[in-house]
Structures are given as C-alpha cells and as structure tokens.
Amino acid sequence: NAGVTQTPKFQVLKTGQSMTLQCAQDMNHEYMSWYRQDPGMGLRLIHYSVGAGITDQGEVPNGYNVSRSTTEDFPLRLLSAAPSQTSVYFCASRSGWGGVNIEAFFGQGTRLTVV
Amino acid sequence: GEDVEQSLFLSVREGDSSVINCTYTDSSSTYLYWYKQEPGAGLQLLTYIFSNMDMKQDQRLTVLLNKKDKHLSLRIADTQTGDSAIYFCAERDGGSQGNLIFGKGTKLSVKP
Numbered sequence: 001n002a003g004v005t006q007t008p009k010f011q012v013l014k015t016g017q018s019m020t021l022q023c024a025q026d027m028n029h030e031y032m033s034w035y036r037q038d039p040g041m042g043l044r045l046i047h048y049s050v051g052a053g054i055t056d057q058g059e060v061p062n063g064y065n066v067s068r069s070t071t072e073d074f075p076l077r078l079l080s081a082a083p084s085q086t087s088v089y090f091c092a093s094r095s096g097w098g099g100v101n102i103e104a105f106f107g108q109g110t111r112l113t114v115v
Numbered sequence: 116g117e118d119v120e121q122s123l124f125l126s127v128r129e130g131d132s133s134v135i136n137c138t139y140t141d142s143s144s145t146y147l148y149w150y151k152q153e154p155g156a157g158l159q160l161l162t163y164i165f166s167n168m169d170m171k172q173d174q175r176l177t178v179l180l181n182k183k184d185k186h187l188s189l190r191i192a193d194t195q196t197g198d199s200a201i202y203f204c205a206e207r208d209g210g211s212q213g214n215l216i217f218g219k220g221t222k223l224s225v226k227p
Contacts, residue, residue: 056212104215
C-alpha cells in the first residue's frame with residue numbers, strides 16, 4: 001500500500017518556468033490538499049479538493065493552480081515560478097471531509113527551489 | 116481567522132518529560148491533533164483528541180485539553196533521542212470542509 005506519493009522529491013526551477021508537482025493516493029480518499037512548509041511558518045494550505053471535479057482555495061493560493069480529474073490524482077501547477085515559491089510542498093489526503101474522519105496522510109514532500 | 120500558536124523550540128535531557136504547548140482560536144474545532152515530522156520526512160499523526168475530552172493517554176503520550184482557555188498540550192514521558200523531531204499542533208476548522216490549520220511547529224531536541 002503506497003499511501004500518498006509525491007513526485008519529484010527535489011526540483012530546481014528558474015524564475016518564470018512552469019512545472020507540475022504530482023500527488024497520487026491509492027486509498028480512495030475523497031479529500032486531498034496541498035500545503036507549503038516554510039521555516040518558522042508551519043504548514044499553510046494552498047488548495048484542497050473534496051472530490052473529483054471539485055477544488056477550492058486555501059490560505060495561500062496565489063501563483064498555484066490545481067485540478068482534480070480523478071479521485072487518485074491531485075496535481076499542483078506553478079504557471080510562472082517565483083523565488084517566493086521556494087518551499088517544501090506536502091500533499092495530504094483523508095477519507096471524507098467532515099464527520100469523524102480523523103487522520104490525514106501526508107506524502108514525503110517535494111523540495112522546490114526557484115532561482 | 117483561525118490561528119494556532121506554539122513555541123518554536125524545546126530542549127530536554129534524555130529520560131526527562133517533554134511538554135509541548137499549543138493555543139488555538141477556533142472554539143468550534145472538533146478535533147485537535149499532534150503531528151510529528153522527522154528530518155526530511157512528511158508528517159505522521161502522533162495522536163489526536165476530540166473536543167469533548169479533557170485528556171487522552173497513549174503509552175508515553177498524554178494530551179491535555181483545556182477547552183475554556185483553548186490550550187492543548189502534549190506530554191512525552193521518558194523522552195528518548197528518537198523523539199527529536201518537529202511537533203505540529205493542528206486544529207480541524209469548524210467549517211464543513213474540515214481543513215487542518217497548523218501551528219508553526221515546535222522543534223524538540225533531546226540531549227543524551
């Protein structure tokens with residue numbers, strides 16, 4: 001059981017380049033989300049999805065796009081990378097979005113550097 | 116908006132107890148969590164507490180919740196060097212989506 005898989009693990013981009021961070025889960029979870037982790041800032045929610053075809057913005061959505069065409073995949077797109085997007089990105093999934101569903105499962109992270 | 120606050124660093128000696136504190140603002144939070152992040156890794160759920168509970172114990176871990184003061188603490192008994200990590204407090208927001216709101220994380224250093 002792979003859980004939540006993120007690719008790539010590391011990436012260096014030049015300012016203005018675009019790229020897609022991949023996230024896939026094999027637990028049939030409805031809820032998926034993207035966070036960024038910066039030193040001294042904790043984890044901040046970028047975008048989330050409560051099911052295929054449904055996405056919404058989190059706390060820091062600017063500069064990022066998402067889509068959810070399947071239950072399994074939730075890619076995060078950077079259209080024009082900026083140095084301020086240098087961060088560690090985590091994808092997380094959870095069964096359901098309300099009720100008593102408790103645990104969110106996290107991927108191992110993608111460390112992105114924009115130069 | 117919702118906010119979760121915790122101190123950034125804690126240093127203890129091996130064998131001592133560690134207490135990590137957290138305050139939160141959303142009184143409608145249903146669940147409060149402690150996540151552990153080891154170097155270079157993702158976050159793993161350590162424990163959680165439902166908002167109608169005062170205390171939860173799980174082996175070396177004790178979670179205390181003071182709902183009136185919106186204060187959460189994690190006590191690790193007999194702290195080991197393997198407990199060195201960043202510990203995140205998180206609340207599930209009271210909205211229907213149940214997004215997690217994280218504190219900045221407390222880096223626990225355990226000295227031998």
